[in-house]
Amino acid sequence: MYLCAMNLFGEEFFEQEQPTAQAVSYTRDLWRDRLIAQDELLSKLQSAHRLDRIPHCSLFSGSRGSGQLIAALHLAQTILCTEDKAPCGVCDACHRVSQLTHPDLHFSYPTLGSSSLARDVSDQWRESVHQNPWMDISIWVGRQDKEAKQANITAAECRAIIEKLSMKPFMGEKTVLILWLPEFLGKEGNILLKLLEEPAIGSYIILATNDQNAILPTIISRSQLFLLKPIEPSKAVLFLQQQHQLSALEAHSIFLAADGNMSLSVQWAKEGKFQFLELTKSLFQKAYVAEPIGMLEWIDQFSQLDKEKQFSLFQFVSQMLSLCIRAKNNIVESGVSENEMIGYVLKLSAGLNWLQIEQINDLLDDATMAIKRNANIKIFMLDWMIQYSKCLRQKNEN
Numbered sequence: 001m002y003l004c005a006m007n008l009f010g011e012e013f014f015e016q017e018q019p020t021a022q023a024v025s026y027t028r029d030l031w032r033d034r035l036i037a038q039d040e041l042l043s044k045l046q047s048a049h050r051l052d053r054i055p056h057c058s059l060f061s062g063s064r065g066s067g068q069l070i071a072a073l074h075l076a077q078t079i080l081c082t083e084d085k086a087p088c089g090v091c092d093a094c095h096r097v098s099q100l101t102h103p104d105l106h107f108s109y110p111t112l113g114s115s116s117l118a119r120d121v122s123d124q125w126r127e128s129v130h131q132n133p134w135m136d137i138s139i140w141v142g143r144q145d146k147e148a149k150q151a152n153i154t155a156a157e158c159r160a161i162i163e164k165l166s167m168k169p170f171m172g173e174k175t176v177l178i179l180w181l182p183e184f185l186g187k188e189g190n191i192l193l194k195l196l197e198e199p200a201i202g203s204y205i206i207l208a209t210n211d212q213n214a215i216l217p218t219i220i221s222r223s224q225l226f227l228l229k230p231i232e233p234s235k236a237v238l239f240l241q242q243q244h245q246l247s248a249l250e251a252h253s254i255f256l257a258a259d260g261n262m263s264l265s266v267q268w269a270k271e272g273k274f275q276f277l278e279l280t281k282s283l284f285q286k287a288y289v290a291e292p293i294g295m296l297e298w299i300d301q302f303s304q305l306d307k308e309k310q311f312s313l314f315q316f317v318s319q320m321l322s323l324c325i326r327a328k329n330n331i332v333e334s335g336v337s338e339n340e341m342i343g344y345v346l347k348l349s350a351g352l353n354w355l356q357i358e359q360i361n362d363l364l365d366d367a368t369m370a371i372k373r374n375a376n377i378k379i380f381m382l383d384w385m386i387q388y389s390k391c392l393r394q395k396n397e398n
């Protein structure tokens with residue numbers, strides 16, 4: 001912590017508080033421990049740190065769900081840790097990076113709206129990263145309570161980045177900015193070129209991307225690239241099993257249902273069993289039977305969920321439909337059908353034709369937009385349920 005004052009000559013100076021004799025000790029918490037099978041990358045970063053050659057602009061790249069944001073947070077923890085063997089995971093700086101509250105660790109990320117800033121939704125951002133550091137753009141956008149569809153990193157945000165990195169560090173001598181998904185910069189990225197070219201001493205920019213090909217080449221050429229390996233399914237399943245105390249079958253089914261998407265897998269694993277399975281089953285059943293009372297009961301149950309859960313339910317149904325498509329193409333492994341969810345999807349896929357799957361997906365999109373628009377959800381769902389029912393009761397032509 002710094003105290004700012006004016007000395008006798010009117011010059012601003014900073015005085016560091018003396019550390020207390022008994023430093024607070026924190027439980028070891030390292031972002032590194034959340035990465036799966038990225039040993040090569042970790043040893044590269046470790047040797048860069050040992051040789052004092054951590055680049056001023058790093059780019060973590062990999063396919064969706066490889067853990068780019070976690071790798072970026074690990075590097076930030078390494079840079080900001082105050083111990084020799086960084087990151088130690090127990091010092092005050094490491095603790096603050098784990099908590100995402102380090103004053104010298106800044107974040108930029110896509111937001112909704114043409115002049116929005118990351119700081120407008122910083123609380124939501126921290127909460128989302130804590131809940132699921134594997135999250136992808138659809139989970140992040142789904143959490144934002146705005147109708148605008150297009151996420152982007154705005155010109156105003158680029159200027160805010162320059163401002164953040166020009167500030168004197170609060171706790172030490174280094175400042176880190178993690179820019180999540182620079183592919184959302186578009187041409188606004190040009191505003192950052194000078195900063196990337198000549199960063200202030202002690203400032204580090206860490207980019208984490210899911211789509212390196214969509215980043216401006218001028219940004220890539222100014223960064224040092226670190227590639228993350230795609231996660232092998234067996235390792236991902238083991239990770240889910242160990243981190244979320246699941247059986248092998250449960251972990252395998254979650255990973256399969258999420259189509260290998262770690263972001264969704266972690267979300268579902270955290271929720272415990274598939275919490276929306278029963279509600280999804282009853283949606284299909286009530287819509288198929290088409291009895292008004294049954295349909296109204298379902299709508300009642302649905303409207304009691306908060307918005308986020310309503311989105312998650314639709315995302316779950318949509319993922320089930322994509323599993324139906326894989327089942328129809330015979331690419332669902334045998335051996336997992338004992339799982340309740342997979343067993344149900346296999347039966348469902350036999351009862352739905354391609355057109356119905358497409359129509360249900362369109363209906364899910366409509367409902368998602370209606371929730372975002374803050375439409376009167378009960379009234380909207382009445383009409384929606386009737387359409388859903390019509391779609392299911394069409395003459396089945398597989």
Ligand SMILES: [Zn+2]
Nearest residue numbers: 081088091094
């Ligand atoms: Zn530390």
